[in-house]
Amino acid sequence: xxxxxxxxxxxxxxxxxxxxxxxxxxxxxxxxxxxxxxxxxxxxxxxxxxxxxxxxxxxxxxxxxxxxxxxxxxxxxxxxxxxxxxxxxxxxxxxxxxxxxxxxxxxxxxxxxx
Numbered sequence: 001x002x003x004x005x006x007x008x009x010x011x012x013x014x015x016x017x018x019x020x021x022x023x024x025x026x027x028x029x030x031x032x033x034x035x036x037x038x039x040x041x042x043x044x045x046x047x048x049x050x051x052x053x054x055x056x057x058x059x060x061x062x063x064x065x066x067x068x069x070x071x072x073x074x075x076x077x078x079x080x081x082x083x084x085x086x087x088x089x090x091x092x093x094x095x096x097x098x099x100x101x102x103x104x105x106x107x108x109x110x111x112x113x114x
Contacts, residue, residue: 015074022071029064058112065108069101 041047051057076097084090 015078019071019074022067025067026064026071029060029067032060052112062108062112065105069105073097073101 036051037043040051052061077094080090080093080097084093
């Protein structure tokens, strides 16, 4: 009889599901934005401003940005864990990625609600 000892971080299922959910959110936003842009008036600054003045579009765009950030973080983190073996370098790169993503999300909020 073989006794299996399970070790590790145990986040594979959660990350797999998060990748799929964020991909669906991003795809839905892309389809909605494409429909709005293709079926609406010709795009100029006024039309774009009016589109993003609506609360639902701001919330949808923020949800899209959070989904992109989360999706990207899972992918980059996995790449760093697989290919960057020195722990200190990997940690430094992960902190850099987290700070960059947080900065982009903060910038997105500022753009959407200023």
